[in-house]
Structure formats: structure tokens, C-alpha cells
Amino acid sequence: MDVQKLVMMGKQIEKNIPDHGEAHVKIAAHLDSFWTPKMRADFWAYYNSNKDEFPGPLGVAIATLHSQAKA
């Protein structure tokens, strides 16, 4: 999939999950529940090279998912 589409989807999810300090957990759960492993991996690869683009909970979420997958 076009990674820019994944970025757009990720940012849309981030905008729609209110953040009271735990949004990254909900976003991570959402990506884990509904995205394929390849979508998550592709998004992680993009995130890893463009971290400045993800200052909010979305970046934390994808990093968390990646570390969980590695573990």
C-alpha cells in the first residue's frame, strides 16, 4: 500500500481519539486490531525516518507496537 495513505489513515485515527494521556494506548490497540502486520510494518518504517512528523500519540503508538512486535 501507498505509505502516504497509511500516514493519512493514522493521522485521522489520532485526530478522532481524544487524548487524556492514554490516547497512544488506544491508537496502538486500534492499529493492532484492524491493520495488517504489513501495514503496521510499512508505517513503522516511514515513522522511523520521519519522526518529526509524528509529535503526538500516534508516534508513541506505532513505536510501542513495534517494540511489542520485536519482543
Added chain:
Amino acid sequence: MTTLSERIDPIRPRIGEPDYGTPRSESDVTVTVTIDGTEHTVPEGTSIMRAAGEAGCSIPKLCATDSLQAFGSCRMCLVEVDGRRGTPASCTTPVEDGMVVRTQTPKLEKLRKGVMELYISDHPLDCLTCPANGDCELQDMAGVVGLRDVRYGQDGHSHLDALKDSSNPYFEFDGSKCIQCSRCVRACDEIQGTLALTVEGRGFNSVISPGGLNFLSSECVSCGACVQACPTATLVEKSVIDLGTPTRTVQTTCAYCGVGCTFNAELRGDELVRMVPAKTGGANEGHSCVKGRFAWGYASHKDRVTTPMIRESINDEWKVVSWDEAINYAATKLKDIQAQHGDNSIGGVTSSRCTNEEIFVVQKMIRAAFGNNNVDTCARVCHSPTGYGLKNAFGTAAGTQDFKSVAKTDVIMVIGANPTDAHPVFGSRMKKRIREGAKLIVVDPRKIDLVESAHIKADYHLQLQPGTNVAIVNALAHVIATEGLINEEFVSARCDTASFNQWRTFIELPENSPEVVEAQSGVPAELIREAARMFAAGPNSAIYYGLGVTEHSQGSTMVMGMANLAMATGNLGRDGVGVNPLRGQNNVQGACDMGSFPHELSGYRHVSDNSVREQFETLWDVKLLPDPGMRIPNMLDGALSGEFRAMFVHGEDIAQSDPNTKHVKAALSAMDLVIVQDLFLNETAAFAHVFFPGTSFLEKDGTFTNAERRINRVRPVMASRTGKQEWEIVSELATAMGYPMHYDNASQIMDEVASITPTFTGVSFEKLDREGSIQWPCNDANPQGTPIMHVETFIRGEGQFMETPFVPTDERSNRKFPLLLTTGRILSQYNVGAQTRRTANSTWHAEDVLEIHEADAQMRGIVDGQQVAITSRIGETLMKAHVTDRVPAGVVYTTFHHPLSGANVITTEFSDWATNCPEYKVTAVEIRPADSSVDSVSTLDDVLQRV
């Protein structure tokens, strides 16, 4: 020797269901009466006619039928009651405790015979050539009363030369046969609620009239209620005139919308003569619409493909082959693609038009034989946000009520739905309740019929800008929270306190106030406040919603917002309340229940749940993947990037129904293999390499699950025209791929579903045949099913409030595209029109048109009926303009039933944040006269060539 009156039973006519003359009384109190010497106990309020009928002492009748309130005009049903003078009409006289009734006396026989003699004196004596011969209540009653002679002759003033009206494509009106019983008029009023028919004139000159020039040009919606109610051949189906009276019946379920009406398919030999709505149908209780009642001719349309076909390239001609060759060709190709590109390079789509059993085997084939979770369903593009939102809030992905519940509702809120067009039989139930006095709030950018029509007027029409649903539902909840209207007792007892408190803090923020939302939505703040107060006051308030809620970038948020509203006001867990999705297709609910989503197995259990997955692995003897597979848009995107190479498309036409047609067609073109299983060579089949011919609903054996979770049997009315059931094809394809799959019949598939799905454990064909239908959950805890959910507790335990911030869509009007296009359905057509376009329903809607407000039309020099070009940033298409005040200035509207109009050529890639349900309901467009453009679009073909 039997007499005529013994052979003809007015209660049980030869074709059709028993007719007890008047409706059943719902009273819990009983009374005992003596009828013709025998005691009978019946509910208080029961008519003498019905009590007698239930006791087996049927009373002659003509103007009475048990789907209508008693009228008392025909004077055929007179009886004698001890202690009372005269001969009261048994249909309008309720029984009383201790009452002694005689239905057969010499006096009554003389009276009835005299009345019948008058009827026959003004009736054509052409019984032998009449289309209702053998199925005519007047004929039957003449026999019952023993009429042998008519003393008056037929030379006087009569109606025998009354004109026929054949304008309706499905039925004929012959005034000469009318007996003025008014059953047709009352059916149109009481059942359908259109009030299209009337009695014109007085006394002997009175005639039934559709109000306009003829039936076709009148307000009649062709639901067929009048035809069904008619006791003679005055109103009769043209198919009966052509084919003759049916001789046998098979009960089955309609394959159109999510109401799921039960029909008696009436046949003559093996030829289907007519579809008559069944009074025993749990969803429809004897009513129907123009689609289910009449639009079944597509099943035998000449366009049906009944043999398998293959081709190497989509540029080749189709080659007709045997089933074995087609299945082996497809299996070999699928395996080759997987060998070359990996297991995840293939997937499939299940269809909400197919049976639960067919859907279950398709998702099983994909998970077990394809070896991945790349299965999705067309619910992706309609009600996937319903599944997401209601599961989060209540714990299960389904509506909360049965359809009957609306009869107990005091305040009905319709959001983004058009029940009178898209779910007409339920729409009639709703209108009946509104006529009885229920309040109505409509939230819709468009002035749908419910806003104002015969005897219906919405108390509030919140005519919001497309894309602002969430702002409106938040504003409604804001009023309820800030004005002390929350049902604290319900919330405290039933809902999660922490989530409620967090939600309350959020919803009371000024940003959610009606005054702020007015600027976003265009709805006056005071209207929002008044509507909110009305909803909170109830006492029974219910929300009914459709795709105008879900097909938005915040579809899932909106579903959760409505759940919040229902919980905050305590409107869950009893009759008359609830959050109720009106499902688009006949088996959307079932498709979701059966495990069609890439992340869920049947019963909405996530594939990552090890214990659940292990159950399936044991039963299916295969290893399943624990991660979600691709959704439809992922598959299409993956095709363009080369990672997804083959798709099995079961009974869907994604090239027409999915958004951004150019993108969909490019993706289909990029695939190495597309397998289409369908009735027709649809738009998607143009990109297919294998075509498996499917079966129509008249040939299927299985079940559909409607919007109220009601599992209905679908029984084969005729043999499969392809020689196979659809689940057989899928099983054979799976087997050819190396995963043996075999069932002897559809019942075995449902048994497998029941064995592994907790909400279905009590379901079987045998039980469905015995009970008629069952609403899931049906299990040990609820052996007879569950009409109303969340009665004592929510499925998830405590109801979960969710914060629902309004996030405006990125699709906005601007200088280049200043109008917002939204889409919907029309009564006579269904979805992409593959079925209804192949019937006479196209009489009413031969093409899609663009509704545009007069101000927008004038500004662009557009007049009514003119061809216009509709342009979005995605594409361009052509339609005729219809200038109307149904849409506000700044908003245009169309339907998507015709492939040539290509509504989805212009819809965008935006989708719901949680589910990727496409944002069909908001597309920024510009409109211009098609023949005045500099870049002139001369023909529709030109447009389609560009796509």
C-alpha cells in the same frame, strides 16, 4: 356428500393464509362466550367474527379481513346475540363474557342471501374467465350463502361498463368487479399509510379512485396492499391474469432491503405466479413494498448467466466451460499466484445479498484454503461503523430492538435514513405510529418524505449541512446534560461511571453547545434545544438511522454519539426505545455475524483471541492466522502496489458500488485473477477472468438475518438454474485448492455455525421451520431468541460512554467545488440496480437524476430536466437536473442505481477513521449545464471513456 359451504372455508381459503376477519386483540384479560352452542375463551376486545373463526364457526364476510380494522359495511357477517335486538355485524361487535351468539339461523341465512343477491346483481357474471376464478371471496361467499338465483337482473343502472386501469406495470384495476368494500382504501390508509386511494362520489355512484389520472400517475407506491386486500378481481396482479391462479405455496424471505419480509411464493406448477407477503412474517406481518412484492422478474431475466465461464485475459471473449474446468482453472491460478507472490496476495469479498450459509463458507474458504484473513464484506461500505460503534458502547454489533418496538415509541428520531424509500415496510410501521401521535425528529440534509407527507409532519427537521452529524448529536447531548435532563438513575445503574463522568465533562464544553454548532451545521440553535428536550422527555425515545450516519469520515464516532444519547436518557433495554440501524441490504447483519470482517471470526470474536481461534482450528483442522487481514480498500490499494494479485468477489459489484470508480477499476485491472460469482455479468465482471454463475434468492436454501437480528429461512422456490447451490461452488473451489470442504446441504452449514458461535447455539433449520424465525442471541440463556437486547444489563456489562469530538471532514466545499453532493436511494430501485433495473420498476426511475436547489440552478443557468455535468476533484459524470426544494441551497443529491450515471465516478477516497467505510455522503462538486461548457461533454460515453 359435502356441500359447497363445507368445502369453501372463509377462514382458510384455498390459496393463502387463514383470515379471521378482524385483528387479534392484544388484551391479557380473557372472556368466555358461547358460539353456536359451544363455549370459547378469547382475549377481551376480540370481535365475534374472530372468536367464531378461531372456534371453527366461520362467518361469511366480504368487507372484513384480519389485517384491517373492522368496517361493518357489507352486512354479510350478521349474527344473532341472545338478549339483543336485531342482527349486529359480527366484525364490529366485540365479545362479552357470557355472551351467547348464533351464527347460523334461518333468519341470518335469508338476510345474507338477500345481501349477496344485491352484490351479484351489479357484478359481471364471467366467473369462468375471471382471473380470480377459484380465488375470489365474492364467489366463495355466494357459494357459502347458497345463492342460486338473482331476481333483479342486470339491465338497470350498474357499474358493469366501468373502465379498466392497466397503467400500473404490475396490477390491473377493473372497476366493474368492485363491490365497494373499501378494503383497498383502508389497506392504503391503515397498512401502507400513503392514503393514495379514496372513494369518490356518493351512494350508488361511489367509485374507488387513485386520486390522479390513473394508478401510475397517482401517489400510489405500488406496495400491493390494496391488491392483497381486494376480495374480488377488481385489483389483481397482471401475472395472475397472464398465468392463472396459483396452486401451491413456498414460504421464503425477500432478498432486497434489511427489513427481511417473509413472503409466500405462490406457484402454478413450477412457475412463480406472485409473491404475497406473509401475515406470519415477524418483520413484515403481511405487508410488502414494490420491490419485494413485484420486482422478482430479474431471476429469470435473459441477462442471467447460468454456465461457468473463463478467459485468460479480460480482453478475451468469455469461454463457456464445465463446472469442473472452471473450478480447477480458478484453483490452479490462485495457487500459482500464491506460490509466486505469497499467501497474502489473494483474498475475497462476501456478499450481504447471499445467505448466512453461503457467506460462512466463503469466509471459511478464505481463512482455511487461502490461508489468510483477507476477507471483507460489502458492509465495509455501509454499516461497518455500526459494528464498531455499537460494539464499543454496548458490547455487540447489532441494533437493540425488534421492528414491533416502534409501536411503543413516543419520540422517534430518524437520522440519516429514509425509511419510506429504503426500508418501506418498516417505514409504514413508523408512519402508523406517528399517525397515532408519536413525535418525530428528522435529522437529514434533505427533506425526505417523512418530513411532510400525508398525515405526517415532523415536529423538527434539523436540516444540517452534510458532514456535521457529530456536531449535531453532541449539541443534542449538550442540552440534555446542561439542562438537567440526564436519566441519572439509568446511568448510575447501567453504565460505566468513569466513562460517563469523562463524557459529561466533554459534552458540557461550550464547543458542543447548540449556539456554536449552529455555525457549523446550519441548524438554528433553538431548534436543536427544543428537539433535545423533546427526545429527553420521551418517555420512550428511539433512534433509527441509516447510511446517512455511517458513510462519513466520522461514521463510527456518530454511532457512538447516538449510543451516548440513548444511554444518557435511559432509552435502552425495553420496548419503544433503542439505537436501531436500518441495514441496507437483506443480509448485512448476517454477513457481519458470519465472520466476514478481516479481524473477526463468526460472532464478532477477534482473530487474535487464542482460545476462539483454537476452537476454529480444531473444528476446521487448519492453522489460522492471528492477525487481521486486508479490508476491501487495502486490497484495492495493494493491487495497485502489486502486493495483492487475486480477488474472489462473491455477489457484489464493487466496480459500481465502491467509491472512486477510476481507482477501483484500475485496481481490478491490475490483478492477475478476478473471480466473480454473480447472477449477471456486472460491472466488476468486465475485469474478471472466471465467472461462476450464482443463484437467485428464489433458488437458494438457507437463511438471511435482517436488521432486527431476525434469522429467517430462505427456501428454494424453484430448482437452481445453474445446477448448483452457491455454497457448493465455494466448497468445491476450496477442495480444489487442497482444503477439503464438503456439506450435504445448507442445514449442515448452519449446524456448524451454531456449534462454534455462542449467539447462534440454539439455531437450526429445524427450529426455524418450527418457530418461523428467531432473533439472535439464541442459546441456552435465550432459547427462543432475543427480540430486545440489553434488558437487564448490557452485553459488555456496563454501558460505555465515549467522547465524540467533532472533527470536520477534509472534504469541503471551496471556490472550485462550491456544492456538497450527498447520495441516497429511491423506493423503486435497489442498491446498484442489478436486480431492479431488470424489472418494470424502471417505469418509476429509469435513470438517476441530480436534485438541485432552485437558487443553485438559477445561478448556473440550469433548468429542470436539463443534462448537467457534475465534477468533483476525482471525476466527472452526467445526469439530468431536477430542480427542487428537497435539498437546501449549497447541497445537491443523487441516487446510485444506474451504472451509466456513475455516481461513484465522482465520490472520493475519504473514509471513516475507524472502519474505512467510504464517505459517500460528502463530496464537493460543481455543476454546470452539460451543453454550455467550454470543455463540452457531449455524451455519457465520453465521460466513461475518460474513466
